[in-house]
Amino acid sequence: MEKVQGEMEIERWERSEEISDAEKKVIQETWSRVYANCEDVGVSILIRFFVNFPSAKQYFSQFKHMEDPLEMERSLQLRKHARRVMGAINTVVENINDSEKVSSVLALVGKAHALKHKVEPIYFKKLTGVMLEVIAEEYANDFTPEAHGAWTKMKTLIYTHVTAAYKEVGWAQYPTATL
Helix, strand or coil: CCCCCCCCCCCCCCCCCCCCHHHHHHHHHHHHHHHHHHHHHHHHHHHHHHCCCCCHHHHHCCCCCCCCHHHHHCCHHHHHHHHHHHHHHHHHHCCCCCCCHHHHHHHHHHHHHHHHHHCCCCCHHHHHHHHHHHHHHHHHCCCCCCHHHHHHHHHHHHHHHHHHCCCCCCCCCHHHHHC
16 A cells, blocks of 8 residues: 555655765666666656556646556656656766766756655655666666665665755755655
């Protein structure tokens, strides 16, 4: 059953663990294989996200009423958004050694989703979790325990930076303590 903010779930401010140079290399190597199929992987991630967390579709007028995963897969709007999501992650991975660039990219994503799209920040945690699941399944041979550990840190880094942007803009829908 899906849990949304306010239903017995309280988010706490999370801090990302330092990603070592070796882990950064593992992330970049794994991502290069994933990004070679960016649209298909992105679509798989979004479909699983919307199936597992249907309330997330409320933010997408173009496909919020779609229930059938095959219909979602054929949606040009969903494919376009999948490319955008994968492109943002690609920018983060490509610049993983430049913490200022990573912070800047994720701040832009966070601010846009907070101010323009009014997306609850918890959905970033859910989306990055789904992203890890899909990558681990579709790239099982590459997703070693070492890769899983590195990507878990990357997931937290993404969520931490995006939600920091929510806090920075004074996300009004929830008290800052819930970020």
